[in-house]
Amino acid sequence: MKLMVVGGGGREHAIIKKLKENKDIEIIYALPGNGGIAADAKCIDISATDIEGITAFAEEKGIDYAVVAPDDPLVLGCVDELEKKGIPCFGPKANAAIIEGSKVFSKNLMKKYGIPTAEYETFSDMEAALSYLETAPVPTVIKADGLALGKGVIIAMTRDEAMQAVKEMMGDHKFGKSGENIVIEEFLTGPEVSVLSFTDGKTVVPMVSSMDHKRAGDNDTGLNTGGMGTIAPNPYYTAEVAERCMKEIFLPTINAMNAEGRTFKGCLYFGLMITEKGPKVIEYNCRFGDPETQVVLPLLESDLFTIMKAVTEGTLAETEVKFSSKNACCVIMASEGYPVSYKKGFPMNIPADTAADVYVAGAKLDGDVLLTNGGRVLGVTAVEDTLRDAIASAYNKVETISFENAYYRHDIGARALKAGEAE
Numbered sequence: 001m002k003l004m005v006v007g008g009g010g011r012e013h014a015i016i017k018k019l020k021e022n023k024d025i026e027i028i029y030a031l032p033g034n035g036g037i038a039a040d041a042k043c044i045d046i047s048a049t050d051i052e053g054i055t056a057f058a059e060e061k062g063i064d065y066a067v068v069a070p071d072d073p074l075v076l077g078c079v080d081e082l083e084k085k086g087i088p089c090f091g092p093k094a095n096a097a098i099i100e101g102s103k104v105f106s107k108n109l110m111k112k113y114g115i116p117t118a119e120y121e122t123f124s125d126m127e128a129a130l131s132y133l134e135t136a137p138v139p140t141v142i143k144a145d146g147l148a149l150g151k152g153v154i155i156a157m158t159r160d161e162a163m164q165a166v167k168e169m170m171g172d173h174k175f176g177k178s179g180e181n182i183v184i185e186e187f188l189t190g191p192e193v194s195v196l197s198f199t200d201g202k203t204v205v206p207m208v209s210s211m212d213h214k215r216a217g218d219n220d221t222g223l224n225t226g227g228m229g230t231i232a233p234n235p236y237y238t239a240e241v242a243e244r245c246m247k248e249i250f251l252p253t254i255n256a257m258n259a260e261g262r263t264f265k266g267c268l269y270f271g272l273m274i275t276e277k278g279p280k281v282i283e284y285n286c287r288f289g290d291p292e293t294q295v296v297l298p299l300l301e302s303d304l305f306t307i308m309k310a311v312t313e314g315t316l317a318e319t320e321v322k323f324s325s326k327n328a329c330c331v332i333m334a335s336e337g338y339p340v341s342y343k344k345g346f347p348m349n350i351p352a353d354t355a356a357d358v359y360v361a362g363a364k365l366d367g368d369v370l371l372t373n374g375g376r377v378l379g380v381t382a383v384e385d386t387l388r389d390a391i392a393s394a395y396n397k398v399e400t401i402s403f404e405n406a407y408y409r410h411d412i413g414a415r416a417l418k419a420g421e422a423e
């Protein structure tokens with residue numbers, strides 16, 4: 001079997017490493033991959049958003065199965081184009097990827113089908129949004145409708161901040177077309193849980209839950225990032241919460257998408273907040289989370305490729321999806337200054353016995369020397385019986401890796417540890 005994975009970050013590295021456990025797979029191409037992924041897949045210099053290039057490559061190489069991992073190609077219809085050429089894919093078609101691609105769409109979907117989420121209003125006119133804000137309760141949350149690299153969400157503590165955010169999105173076009181429409185929503189509080197799920201449009205199988213750490217600094221200070229670390233399972237996701245989520249959120253979402261003629265197949269990511277009134281949806285993603293994948297897939301005991309094919313073929317109900325009951329922790333090593341400005345191009349030293357647990361996000365090869373090439377450089381994952389041990393072991397591994405200007409948070413998992421022990 002010849003596989004192709006579209007994307008080039010830590011998430012894709014984790015997917016590729018897991019896929020490689022299946023011995024029927026002869027080769028995996030990564031488009032574009034990165035210098036670190038090159039140790040596990042053949043990297044091809046085609047951008048993840050070059051849908052024509054990707055499709056042409058897949059046809060030319062006779063690819064048997066494609067995994068489209070990032071949001072942009074999914075929203076752009078990469079799966080639709082590959083399937084037109086007869087190439088089976090893991091990932092939703094564009095008409096279903098809209099669940100992440102448009103927040104106006106996903107909020108309206110939740111309202112129409114009674115799926116619990118923050119109260120909201122949508123706006124396509126800046127003056128109307130500003131006049132609504134004159135009396136809206138604060139804090140409030142302003143969201144650009146479209147994809148904005150995870151930066152399109154502003155938590156405004158004051159009315160002024162909220163108005164400023166609206167002016168930047170709708171007046172100054174800070175996020176381009178993504179901000180032409182906006183959502184203004186109720187500010188919710190409570191612990192956040194990420195639940196990735198496999199779904200073939202009929203059955204939904206949640207994966208082990210996880211917790212992201214989005215802020216750049218220790219104790220959740222500093223700017224929002226793409227994610228500085230994750231742990232799994234998430235102690236706030238109790239059996240009782242899981243049961244409610246299945247009944248009130250997961251199944252209703254799959255059914256709603258079917259009812260809209262937008263059957264979702266692939267990995268549907270539920271970003272949840274456990275509020276006093278129960279679990280509510282903060283966001284949907286149409287793909288595996290990054291860096292959630294780097295803790296979730298190492299805990300998967302079943303064969304990933306078998307599950308992916310079952311999702312494509314609609315046979316998920318008959319397929320085993322088994323997770324270990326262990327704990328995982330992933331610490332992201334970034335370049336100092338991320339997410340604002342940072343230097344790159346520094347040689348990285350990763351000892352051979354750590355490399356198996358390293359998922360490279362931003363690196364390039366200079367001959368056979370691996371150089372840093374991004375804000376988030378890599379993630380290191382440890383799996384142990386307890387969360388406490390997983391955290392300690394992940395940090396031990398981090399200390400064996402070095403590159404100039406390496407930066408990481410020191411408290412990944414600390415909050416989960418406290419919550420877990422309080423129970």
Ligand code: AMP
Nearest residue numbers: 118141150153185186187188271282283
């Ligand atoms: P999103 O890009 O939609 O995941 O939002 C980024 C982050 O903003 C989330 O992980 C939450 O921490 C926060 N957030 C989003 N919506 C809300 C809300 N309605 N209330 C409180 N926090 C929110």
Ligand code: GLY
Nearest residue numbers: 212227289290291
């Ligand atoms: N970790 C959050 C995301 O993948 O969007």
